[in-house]
Amino acid sequence: MNTIEKLLQTIETENLWDKTITLSRNEYLKVKGSIDTNLYFIVNGALRIFIDDEFEEHTIRFGYENNIIAALDSYLTNKPSDFYMQALKKTEVNVISKARFTKLVESSEDSRQAWITILEDLVCQQMERERDILISSPVERYNRVLKRSPQLFQEIPNKYIASYLRMTPETLSRIKKS
Amino acid sequence: MKTTAENLITELIERTKQAINECETLNQKPLTDLNKKTNETSWSALECLEHLNLYGDFYLPEIAKRINESSWEPEANFKGGFLGNYFTNSMLPKADLKKMKTFKDKNPNGSKLDKNTIERFLNQQKEMLTLLNQARGISLNKTKTAISISKLIKLKLGDTFRFVIAHNERHLVQAKKAIN
Numbered sequence: 001m002n003t004i005e006k007l008l009q010t011i012e013t014e015n016l017w018d019k020t021i022t023l024s025r026n027e028y029l030k031v032k033g034s035i036d037t038n039l040y041f042i043v044n045g046a047l048r049i050f051i052d053d054e055f056e057e058h059t060i061r062f063g064y065e066n067n068i069i070a071a072l073d074s075y076l077t078n079k080p081s082d083f084y085m086q087a088l089k090k091t092e093v094n095v096i097s098k099a100r101f102t103k104l105v106e107s108s109e110d111s112r113q114a115w116i117t118i119l120e121d122l123v124c125q126q127m128e129r130e131r132d133i134l135i136s137s138p139v140e141r142y143n144r145v146l147k148r149s150p151q152l153f154q155e156i157p158n159k160y161i162a163s164y165l166r167m168t169p170e171t172l173s174r175i176k177k178s
Numbered sequence: 179m180k181t182t183a184e185n186l187i188t189e190l191i192e193r194t195k196q197a198i199n200e201c202e203t204l205n206q207k208p209l210t211d212l213n214k215k216t217n218e219t220s221w222s223a224l225e226c227l228e229h230l231n232l233y234g235d236f237y238l239p240e241i242a243k244r245i246n247e248s249s250w251e252p253e254a255n256f257k258g259g260f261l262g263n264y265f266t267n268s269m270l271p272k273a274d275l276k277k278m279k280t281f282k283d284k285n286p287n288g289s290k291l292d293k294n295t296i297e298r299f300l301n302q303q304k305e306m307l308t309l310l311n312q313a314r315g316i317s318l319n320k321t322k323t324a325i326s327i328s329k330l331i332k333l334k335l336g337d338t339f340r341f342v343i344a345h346n347e348r349h350l351v352q353a354k355k356a357i358n
Contacts, residue, residue, distance in 0.1 A: 023199075024199075024202070024203060024206070025202075025206065026202040026205065026206075027199040027202050027203070028195050028198055028199055028202075030195075031191060031194065031195040031198065031307055032304070032307045032308065032311060033187075033191050033307050033308075033310055033311035034188065034191045034192065034195070035188060052304060080311060080314070082311070
């Protein structure tokens with residue numbers, strides 16, 4: 001068992017989850033403008049995080065079963081965040097408040113290390129994602145993401161994958177066929 | 179009604195999220211259910227949403243304009259005005275929904291409606307979230323907006339938000355009843 005799994009097990013055995021939320025397809029866990037300092041553990045289902053501007057939505061990340069997901073900007077700053085978090089299918093999440101989680105993280109060296117590992121992983125993922133966005137060829141963007149997270153193509157409807165890849169659904173379906 | 183400005187905005191954002199989620203649930207239902215009417219004068223679920231859209235068409239641009247023009251600095255607290263409290267309380271869905279009169283131009287009865295009505299409502303709620311967020315930067319007490327029912331009255335921006343969101347909740351309750 002790695003340190004993150006241990007951390008999750010501690011939350012489980014010490015009964016630290018605040019509650020469980022069940023969302024139907026397309027329901028929102030969080031909307032733009034709210035302050036949300038919870039961490040969420042996806043028990044089953046899938047979520048997407050997106051922002052909207054005046055004209056369209058931009059899908060930023062996905063969360064799958066067994067992932068931890070959060071509006072990390074709000075979590076870190078306690079300020080409003082413009083992220084939306086939306087269920088893509090029937091989804092169940094366990095919720096832990098920042099207060100409880102912080103207390104847990106500070107309670108032992110192992111927990112602290114697990115949290116650092118989570119954040120380090122995230123930084124690396126964000127750097128990959130930054131490269132994705134900067135690459136101009138749609139085919140290359142597609143190939144990178146397919147290689148990195150094939151799971152995406154099994155679990156997420158095409159229109160959101162297209163949004164994540166910054167291309168139209170038509171372009172995505174053309175690339176998938178070729 | 180007295181609270182901090184941030185508490186009011188946070189609460190209204192959360193209630194708008196609830197409205198969006200309820201509308202997403204309606205969006206999963208077949209069109210025949212959404213168009214179902216118990217009698218000729220009662221509204222179907224889609225007619226309820228269209229009624230809200232007609233109000234949104236007035237209030238969202240009005241609120242946006244007033245926020246843009248407002249130079250009143252944000253304040254720590256918000257206090258509901260006399261009329262703001264009155265209008266909001268009259269809207270809140272209670273256990274037993276009493277019938278209220280609708281203004282003719284806001285009556286959707288008999289309109290041809292489809293899932294676009296739902297899309298339009300959802301887009302209006304996202305616009306509402308944008309406005310609530312922008313309103314953090316100005317005074318909810320001193321910024322005033324016009325209202326649709328009388329040219330003589332202006333409400334505090336905070337009250338207008340409360341009123342419109344309570345009105346949404348009222349008709350979402352009605353919409354849910356209409357499909358059952």
